[in-house]
Amino acid sequence: xxxxxxxxxxxxxxxxxxxxxxxxxxxxxxxxxxxxxxxxxxxxxxxxxxxxxxxxxxxxxxxxxxxxxxxxxxxxxxxxxxxxxxxxxxxxxxxxxxxxxxx
Numbered sequence: 001x002x003x004x005x006x007x008x009x010x011x012x013x014x015x016x017x018x019x020x021x022x023x024x025x026x027x028x029x030x031x032x033x034x035x036x037x038x039x040x041x042x043x044x045x046x047x048x049x050x051x052x053x054x055x056x057x058x059x060x061x062x063x064x065x066x067x068x069x070x071x072x073x074x075x076x077x078x079x080x081x082x083x084x085x086x087x088x089x090x091x092x093x094x095x096x097x098x099x100x101x102x103x
Contacts, residue, residue, distance in 0.1 A: 003053040004031075006060055007079045008046040012069040015046075019069060024048050027062060028055030047079070 008020065017033045024030050029051040037044050050056045056077060064075040 003077065004051065004056050005047050005049045005077075005079060006056050007074075007076050008048055008063075009043070009074045009076075010071060011046065011073050012071040015069050015071075020046060020048060023063065023068060024050070024059055027058045028052065 011020075017035075020033050021030050027050070030048060031051055032047075032049040034047045035044055036047060048059065050059060060075050060077055063073065065072060066075075067073075
C-alpha cells in the first residue's frame, strides 16, 4: 500500500467495482479496485488505488460522507493491515505459522 490508495467502507452490499470506478474516476485515473475482508471483524472494505497521491487526497475530501447506493460511505487514507491470531499448522516435515490478514 502507498499513499495513492484510499480505504472505502460502509458501502451497500449491492455496490460493485463499476459503481466505485464511476464515482472515483470523476477525480482522476482509477488504477485498481479491490474488495478485502477484515480478518478480525469479517467486514468487507474496498481499496481504491488512484494514479497519484493528490488524486487520493482529493477522493477523501470529495467522497467521505457521500451517498453511494443509498449508503453513506467512509473514505480515508487510514489503511491499517489487520492480523488475525496466528494459527499453528502441523505438517509432516515441520511446524508452519500462518497468519490470516487483509490489507
